[in-house]
Amino acid sequence: AQRVTQPEKLLSVFKGAPVELKCNYSYSGSPELFWYVQYSRQRLQLLLRHISRESIKGFTADLNKGETSFHLKKPFAQEEDSAMYYCALSGQLGGGNTGKLIFGQGTTLQVKP
Amino acid sequence: GAGVSQTPSNKVTEKGKYVELRCDPISGHTALYWYRQSLGQGPEFLIYFQGTGAADDSGLPNDRFFAVRPEGSVSTLKIQRTERGDSAVYLCASSLAPGQPYEQYFGPGTRLTVT
Numbered sequence: 001a002q003r004v005t006q007p008e009k010l011l012s013v014f015k016g017a018p019v020e021l022k023c024n025y026s027y028s029g030s031p032e033l034f035w036y037v038q039y040s041r042q043r044l045q046l047l048l049r050h051i052s053r054e055s056i057k058g059f060t061a062d063l064n065k066g067e068t069s070f071h072l073k074k075p076f077a078q079e080e081d082s083a084m085y086y087c088a089l090s091g092q093l094g095g096g097n098t099g100k101l102i103f104g105q106g107t108t109l110q111v112k113p
Numbered sequence: 114g115a116g117v118s119q120t121p122s123n124k125v126t127e128k129g130k131y132v133e134l135r136c137d138p139i140s141g142h143t144a145l146y147w148y149r150q151s152l153g154q155g156p157e158f159l160i161y162f163q164g165t166g167a168a169d170d171s172g173l174p175n176d177r178f179f180a181v182r183p184e185g186s187v188s189t190l191k192i193q194r195t196e197r198g199d200s201a202v203y204l205c206a207s208s209l210a211p212g213q214p215y216e217q218y219f220g221p222g223t224r225l226t227v228t
Binding site for chain 2: 004006009032043044045046051052086088090091097098099100101102103104105106
């Protein structure tokens with residue numbers, strides 16, 4: 001079955017502390033992995049995707065195929081990072097992939113001053 | 114430029130009624146997706162359109178749900194005989210084409226409450 005699991009509903013850290021939001025997935029094949037973010041009263045938006053291997057707002061995520069994980073990390077959390085974070089996957093490009101996303105349940109990141 | 118828009122932003126209806134939710138995608142985006150987000154959950158895929166046709170409707174929960182996109186732009190999600198369990202935020206997203214590297218852009222959602 002295709003599934004994304006985010007084990008933490010809430011992660012609370014102090015400003016300047018490191019952050020790691022966990023994501024594990026189950027998929028038969030080679031999926032594309034993403035992190036989406038939703039700030040308060042804003043719409044869902046793409047934060048980063050593994051295929052582009054970029055760092056956005058200081059966040060990085062490494063795809064570990066052996067552990068089927070795609071954890072999101074940031075070395076020093078900022079208060080403006082407080083938001084809901086969703087890990088998501090879609091099928092690999094080609095082979096009739098529609099691009100539909102399968103989301104995890106989300107983790108609320110709370111960065112305290 | 115204008116992003117994805119959805120109307121209405123909120124809809125309250127009585128159990129058993131019919132509702133229509135509208136999505137205006139970004140101009141030129143051929144791929145359009147509907148998702149449903151229940152309280153405390155991540156978005157769940159409902160249906161995908163490529164142009165005018167529904168290329169994947171595997172996420173529609175039952176035959177009370179139907180969606181159209183007659184001219185390949187605006188889409189309408191239709192729910193017949195609404196039930197309290199249909200209460201959720203309905204999200205629409207569009208992208209230039211399906212799959213990567215094209216990013217999906219989400220609308221603000223329609224919050225549906227069935228009383």
